[in-house]
Amino acid sequence: MKDQFSLIIGGQSLAGDRGTFKVLNPATEETLAECPFASPEQVDLAVKTAGEAFKTWQHSSDEERVAALNAIADKFEAHAEELAEIITLEQGKPLDVARFEVGGAVAWTRYTASLEIPVEVIEDSDVRRAELHRKPLGVVGSITPWNWPLMIAIWHVMPAIRTGNTVVVKPSSMTPFNTLRMVELMNEVLPAGVINIVTGEGGIGSSMVRHEGIRKIVFTGSTPTGQTIMRNAADNLKRLTLELGGNDAGIVLPDADIGKLAPRLFQSAFINMGQTCAALKRLYVHDSQYDALVEKLAELARAQKVGSGMEEGVTFGPVQNAEQFQLVSELVEDARQNGARVVTGGERLGDRGYFYPPTIVADITDGTRLVDEEQFGPALPVIRYSDVEDAIRRANDNPNGLGGSVWGTDIDKAKAVAARLESGTAWINNHAEVLPHCPFGGCKMSGIGTEFGLDGLLEYTQNQLINISKG
Numbered sequence: 001m002k003d004q005f006s007l008i009i010g011g012q013s014l015a016g017d018r019g020t021f022k023v024l025n026p027a028t029e030e031t032l033a034e035c036p037f038a039s040p041e042q043v044d045l046a047v048k049t050a051g052e053a054f055k056t057w058q059h060s061s062d063e064e065r066v067a068a069l070n071a072i073a074d075k076f077e078a079h080a081e082e083l084a085e086i087i088t089l090e091q092g093k094p095l096d097v098a099r100f101e102v103g104g105a106v107a108w109t110r111y112t113a114s115l116e117i118p119v120e121v122i123e124d125s126d127v128r129r130a131e132l133h134r135k136p137l138g139v140v141g142s143i144t145p146w147n148w149p150l151m152i153a154i155w156h157v158m159p160a161i162r163t164g165n166t167v168v169v170k171p172s173s174m175t176p177f178n179t180l181r182m183v184e185l186m187n188e189v190l191p192a193g194v195i196n197i198v199t200g201e202g203g204i205g206s207s208m209v210r211h212e213g214i215r216k217i218v219f220t221g222s223t224p225t226g227q228t229i230m231r232n233a234a235d236n237l238k239r240l241t242l243e244l245g246g247n248d249a250g251i252v253l254p255d256a257d258i259g260k261l262a263p264r265l266f267q268s269a270f271i272n273m274g275q276t277c278a279a280l281k282r283l284y285v286h287d288s289q290y291d292a293l294v295e296k297l298a299e300l301a302r303a304q305k306v307g308s309g310m311e312e313g314v315t316f317g318p319v320q321n322a323e324q325f326q327l328v329s330e331l332v333e334d335a336r337q338n339g340a341r342v343v344t345g346g347e348r349l350g351d352r353g354y355f356y357p358p359t360i361v362a363d364i365t366d367g368t369r370l371v372d373e374e375q376f377g378p379a380l381p382v383i384r385y386s387d388v389e390d391a392i393r394r395a396n397d398n399p400n401g402l403g404g405s406v407w408g409t410d411i412d413k414a415k416a417v418a419a420r421l422e423s424g425t426a427w428i429n430n431h432a433e434v435l436p437h438c439p440f441g442g443c444k445m446s447g448i449g450t451e452f453g454l455d456g457l458l459e460y461t462q463n464q465l466i467n468i469s470k471g
Contacts, residue, residue, distance in 0.1 A: 007046075026090075040207040254388075
């Protein structure tokens with residue numbers, strides 16, 4: 001990894017007006033590197049620069065934008081190992097998972113390049129021809145989280161650029177370096193000012209949300225922060241895409257083949273050490289298979305090798321930061337104190353690094369914090385049920401509605417249950433699978449707006465009706 005990074009505004013590398021701040025390696029709790037600390041004035045400069053670039057970029061052709069995105073994907077592929085190592089060092093995930101993230105970023109970029117922006121003919125008669133065109137919005141502000149720092153930045157940025165917008169990105173201060181490197185590589189392809197990046201806290205994000213020059217905010221993160229963004233964006237009626245918290249429930253039906261499905265259930269719950277918005281976070285299992293499935297999941301948990309993501313053979317890295325580590329620890333301890341059974345895990349590993357093993361918690365039910373709250377970490381509560389109707393009710397009895405899943409052999413029965421889940425996505429015999437061509441978004445308190453596919457792309461556009469009179 002490079003020793004020094006800079007802000008990039010208008011294609012130029014700049015130091016932060018407020019100096020630098022430390023970024024920690026979660027595997028060691030030591031400083032990984034110093035990151036530039038931008039000022040609100042530099043946010044203003046980035047927005048103005050993006051606004052100037054928009055005057056030209058909005059008129060670029062489809063062919064130019066497609067070529068640019070494919071050239072960016074080529075850059076990512078050429079620097080894939082470098083990007084993966086940065087992700088592992090600052091985020092903590094095992095290197096193979098980081099390589100998967102980079103590969104996903106490349107694939108998502110190429111898929112976005114392949115999408116066509118439609119012109120819809122509403123009417124073509126002797127009287128008139130009415131065409132619905134989609135035009136770019138202007139400057140898009142992207143605020144990204146620390147769990148999938150490169151992938152989620154790609155989800156935000158590529159549709160914006162494909163549709164003719166320009167962008168200002170603010171990554172999480174816990175994982176800024178891969179996004180800084182991403183923007184560096186993109187600036188080797190794009191005209192200056194099309195993509196800009198600012199880093200830091202202390203009002204940087206709120207400056208973007210309130211800025212009159214930003215026409216849309218895309219945010220992935222917590223529901224309380226999303227609510228604040230929504231309030232602050234009201235003054236100039238910014239467009240918003242908010243992918244917020246989730247407490248996804250899975251229901252294992254009595255006819256499920258648990259021997260076959262246990263590894264998939266485990267992966268769905270513990271992908272990225274459980275630090276995924278749409279991970280499986282509450283698992284409801286029928287009485288008839290409860291004990292057997294709990295033990296199968298515990299066996300899979302015990303088989304993981306926990307350690308630094310840079311070490312050979314490690315399958316499970318640290319929790320990304322101290323605050324999240326403390327939350328997971330508190331939720332598991334609260335469950336233990338309230339009579340739940342910690343089958344495996346449940347204790348910190350070592351005295352350096354935020355290492356918490358994959359933890360299976362049984363004999364627990366709704367009303368316990370670990371079930372009711374989003375843990376966003378490596379602890380899965382497994383909840384017993386005896387009646388499917390009751391399991392559906394309990395799965396839906398939560399303010400969040402990002403994803404949900406049903407697991408069983410009879411697909412028609414599983415579909416009938418899935419259709420009743422209050423979630424933006426309902427998986428069957430799977431969970432947490434997001435795909436570039438499948439629209440994704442939450443309901444209830446899990447956010448507003450859609451990402452991915454043509455529906456997601458068009459959220460970066462505004463409609464203009466061209467009405468041609470033939471009279």
